Amino acid sequence: MMVLITYDVNVTTVTGKSRLRKVAKQCVNYGQRVQNSVFECLLDPTQFTELKHRLEKIINPEKDSLRYYFLGNNWKNRVEHVGAKVGYDPEGVLMV
């Protein structure tokens, strides 16, 4: 299933910056970065549970937030992109 993950991490402190890096690192392992804090991840239910668990262990729930959007099978028709593309990620899938 395609899961869109967006996050806001409060980076006003050093520990916040560290959380941001850790969240991004986990997301990079599971999907394609499409904007700075937005990832599209094609996951099976086990992978989703695993990633969710990892992310929720990293964030500070009083300061940071995560949103998951389940885009379904028809996800390619649900997305429109305008403007600059993020850099090519050699470990990711090619963006079209």
Added chain:
Amino acid sequence: MMVLITYDVNVTTVTGKSRLRKVAKQCVNYGQRVQNSVFECLLDPTQFTELKHRLEKIINPEKDSLRYYFLGNNWKNRVEHVGAKVGYDPEGVLMV
């Protein structure tokens, strides 16, 4: 229709910061901010065309990006939130 709008604006310059403010201002007029650069907007097709046109006039397409996700009628079942909520927006709808 529910349209999720995410944006990345390159704020390394003064003009970039100005573009970011303008993009956010337009989105605030049309929807609910759910994260710093993520808005959920309940729009009819005319409003969507109008907002899209406004946003695409503001951004620099070589440096910034916009993504639109069409979440469909079943959108409430497609969203999961974890952690901090954004502040209450008196002009928006109550977040649940």
